[in-house]
Amino acid sequence: MDSAQLKHEWLGAAGLDATMHFFLNLEEQDRRQYASQAKAQWTFLNRSLRRWDTDVFTLLGAKRANRIDWRRILGLAELIVLATTNSNTLIKRLGHVYLDPDYGKDYALQLIEARQPVWTDTLVQTLAEQTIPEATWVNFYIWPFLTTLQTRVDVTAPAPNLMAQLLLTHVEGFRWRHNKKVTAENYVTHFFNTHPAALENEFWHLFQDELCSQTLNNARIDWNTPAVNPWIDAICALIDQGALPRIRVLDATLDAFVSDFEPVALRFHTKLIQRLAPTEVELTERLALVLNLTGHQVGTVAKQSLKWARQLAKQGQITGDDVILLNRATQHETKVVAQQALRLVKGLVSKKIGAEDGIALLIDALYHPDAAVQTVALEQLQKLKVDQDAAMRTVLIESLPTLSGGAQQSIRDWLNLESEPVSSDTVDVSALQKRAAAIPAELAVLAGLPHALETLSNGQPIPPLDLVPAQQLPKLAALSPLPTLDTIEALIEAAMRLLADASDPMLREQVLAGIALHCATPLTDTQKTLAKPLRQAAQKTIDAGWEALTKVPRAADWAHLVSAWLDGTLPKNVHVWASKNSLHFETKAPSLLNTLRQRLTKRVLLGPEGHHSIAEFMQTRLINVAIRAAKQEAYQLLATPTHEDGWLDARVFVQRLNTALASAAPIDIEEFTIALTRLAPDFQADARNLLPKSDVIWVQLAQVALGVKMRVPKSASGWQAALFALATRIQAPYAADGGRSTAEHDGKTDFTLSWKKEKEQWYAGQYQLKINANGTETQNKTHHLGVLLNRPADFKAQSWSNWGNSNLDAVTWYSTAWPGYRHSWHLTGVKMLIERWGPDLAEAYLNALFKPDVPITRSGWLLLAIAVGHEKKDTNALATDLLIEIIQDGRFDSNHFVQALTDLLPTNTAKGTLEQCPKLSFKRLGTSLTAISAVSDLHTDCIRQTLAALLTGATVQDHSQNYHLRNLLYALCQDLGLGVSAAETRAYLQRLAQKKSKGGKQAKSILALPIKNVQQQAAISAAVFEARMVRAERWTEISKQNH
């Protein structure tokens, strides 16, 4: 018989019964003759049918390619393999469509019985491991098949936990298979009523296997009733029927708790044990276990066990020897568990039960990391009126450094200890003045030193520092220079690294510049051989077929760039795209200016299009290099940074520009723009001197960018040049309906742009741009930020990947496009965080703020405020680190931070913002601020001031969640011995204090704290000044090195 016969007669025409009877009636040696054909047919069909290859369906005589035919044919092909093969390997690979009675009937069992093949154990093991719970429709038949097989042939039984898992899949599929609305009682209960043997065997393994337990928790009646778990109802029903012994179920459930399962696997057992509701007698019989479970790592289990323990304690079942078993509960990381356990211990000790162990546990809990637990432990000790013997005093005094300020004070009071002396109660202003005198005047002003000294002289605390403009700070001496790739070998090695990991933005720039520079140099034979692995690596990426070298960043971009250099090939679309967007300037000025205006208004200044302006500029640079590399036109890139973070030495820029002008090579507008935005503030005067005197537009533009006094000339070309240079410094507007943006130059507003939405499209708004060059505001329309942030309508329908922000490496690269002014880049980060798209990318946005000389713009503060309360832990933790460093390095500005938080918190005036941003969490905000405040007194005070300014009646609702923030404020005030002095906050607290609630009591406590603490305030002022001095000294040092 040939393959065609097999195909047409058996699979196509003869059908299941005839074919199987044929094989069952053969002798074994005759069956074996068909083995290789059967294997080949199954391999072919398995591959073709799963790919929905319609030709195969036609070949098999099917009228149309439908699912039933697909499974029938494949099931039969599998059965023919079972009928003929002796290969264990093939059996492992074989599917199991044949297990479905519709496609295989009982023939698999008959074949195994008839053949007694060598692979039976392999088949059993392979099927037993097919336990993906989601694949119910595939694995439904395995459990009954294996169960039956074990009764009919001699076979090694699979591991019980695997059978239990298969049973779960089968029971779940039972509901699916019958395709009718079922309830818990009529599919789980019904199943066990019809399969009583399973109750004796697999059922108990469901409790012992971690994966089974997890699956049990996920079992549902249907997706519309996700809270209903059929198994719990069924187990209870079976217990009521007497089919299951209650005690054994109870013990099996409790055993699962001590079985080291992952927390997620215990959810089912937690729910079940609550339904089982053990009686006091049952609990008493299991007292040691119950007390042991009070320390369970899963909070819900520990809480439930503590509840039982309290019941048992009330009944007098807990003896002195048992108290020690609460040791893990009193140290539990879940605050509530630890607090409840401490109260239970205190209750027992007060009844003279296990006093020695109990007191030891209470003292031990003073070391708990949570201040609230420490407080409860201390309260219990005080309530017990424990004798303060020498040993206990020693332990308590030793614990002091680890305790919160409030707990420390309570212990001091309890033990009658004196407070720690403070070194000095005043700041020596004259000494500080002397030190500040060494700082150049302009840097001292930027660092806020004169103002700080003035307020200190008046005995006032130092006010927050306003935003520092990056353009005025010296940079280069503190940054590592970026080496150029001088040789082909170095370029090959760097390009190889880039293809493997494109996360380093400076490596991207090096390779880009290297390829632009070396692309016309012919490779030697050795270099060609050396470049072969690079070519292969690039080709591998290209072969994946992804689009590349478009305005959207793609993983394959750099592979194509390498390919353009080594092979002169480009993706098909690149020429079209490039020509459509006319990458090069015409030489005529009007045309040039027209292009400039269009580009800038479209890409830098405007709304939704403007969002990906940076991406487009950077992508275009990449494409330009690729196009020229393919043509082997070598040139020097203008915008390649000379230093880390993307800064470009102005002198080097001018040298490159002069070279380009001399060579008459075309200059790309994108390249030129990015060069301007990357210009470092250092050496700009030297660079101006290097510029030729020329009316060439590029020179004019460079002059403006290098700080030639800004005027708006009457001539069209001068006007456009001013627009260009300023626009590179302007934030991209993000308003929904309109707004304005100003160019700030030398700290003054000298250029205003306003715009409004003119026409609504389904995917984005269109804007009309209005420019006012007189420095006056033409429009002053503002929106509450929350409204803007929660108005994603303009952006929702866009392809977010078009922003390039789904690509972390690209995002990091774009941050270097405009190192001095990352306002719009941060706003992109804000939107990404708010709208859940970019928590993973937060690292890139936040990391850019870490360097101590990077000024934080308003959008930076907003980004930080969102990140610090963000629900994603990594984002949240990074923002916490950032705030800690910002406070340390003197950049902390409580005004802007409070403003940003106020914009986010629910207010009385604007409809909820935080509440509508589900990714923000009060709890998380509180946790982050607590972590920050723990670092030093300076940090504590910064957070205290922030909270005090934030929690005012004018901006914050009396939201119950504010309680946690007020609690933190109280703790911080206690730590510093310094209350709240701001009149607005006090008024708010006084209003709250009138209420007879927990919040009212808390407000009274805060108000009762002293509002002056001269010693503490002096220490904090000294720390604030020190941070600013360190900063100013660093700038001075960089400035000196520059000279």
Next chain:
Amino acid sequence: MTSATIEHTYNYLFESQWRDSPTGGELAFATSAGTTHPYFFQGQLTHPQRAAQLLLVCGRVARARFYDPGLKRRLLMLDPVVTGHADAMRFESFSACNSVYARADFYPHALDGEFLSAGTTNVDFHQPMRAALARIRPRQAVELAVGKDEVAITAGGQKTVERKVPLPVRWLRGFVEVQAIQARMTPAFRLPTIEARRFILSLPRSKQTTPSWIVQTGKHWRISQRQTPDAVQVGGLERLGLFRDVVNQLEELVLYTEPEGATGWQLRFPEASLFLVLSATPKRGFSGEGQALEALASDWDDDIVTQVAETLKWQYAIDASTIERAQVLSTPQVQTALAILGSRGLVGYDLNESAYFHRELPFDLGKVENLHPRLKSARGLYAGHSVALVSTQADADVFHVTSGENLYQVRKTPTETRCTCRWYARYQGARGVCKHVLAVQLFIAEKS
């Protein structure tokens, strides 16, 4: 991931068991080392609850997978390894995901009884046993038996347990690789009792997707997401959650670090220590680190390795200087030989003692060197005369390595060695050197 496996058989004469007694209970571990069933210890645990918790951590590590859940099923039946010394005992385990190595060391005063023999074996650590360990209370009298008298067992007619498990080659390679990594570690900081407890209880429970740094800020140690000069990087901090259950009563927490990002953590108790060694990230198992490769590729003498191997007598801590004196060998020779023995599973490394200890992993590691495909390839390249010194400059030597039809340039400076291959481009040496650099090292070793 490679799918290559070696079949290993656990052959226990009886099931490990817990038996209640009027005063407490008896904990009997069944042992299996091939066809033998060693009997190491019989006596009392001086701190039973803590001992039980340490053993549970070891057991949990053997079952743990912090990456690739599929591994759990494939490695479900792995048991810890116990080494009996003259007066101490060590329990070792290695996670299914190859990213965590755990060892509980019980010092002499943790065990009050008779040390009957020395050696290394697997111990049966099934689920009911773990449940029994979790129930042990403080101050409960617990008798421990590691192994049993075979005659008594045979007479008792107990049921034997035989389990065949496929051990992935990758897992075995990681188990031996981790010793080489520990040998490079140095202590980074020590946290006293209170600070250690505070730190452990503040560890995140959820999976960490980015690396974290441990840094001292103000009074406390905290976890940061930011690299700073004094910070120690740890990937997958959630793995340290294994410490939570044993945090009470610890004396000290010591962190050990090494340049490539793996960390060693020691929880020190009065009578015992628990070590966790974590790979740089959970998805980066120890098997791929290749840190033992350079030792294996170096110029070592098999006779010296044999000579050093003959001095192994189940020492708790191998005194390298004693071997040097006794065998008339230099310090590098002995250290290289011990590293080779480590890669063969014949010695482990104790961070606390800063010394190797003798233990022989009860697995078939005879062909361990072949488990390192990079080294095998490098030897092939070297043997095929594919390495050539192209230029010698003041700051660097440049080699060309021909591999198949491709040519790679290896640039060796006094501080680093770089290659133009994809492996180097991807890992920058963080997972050991590439086969081309190894081939160059073989070339240099031969020439020198």
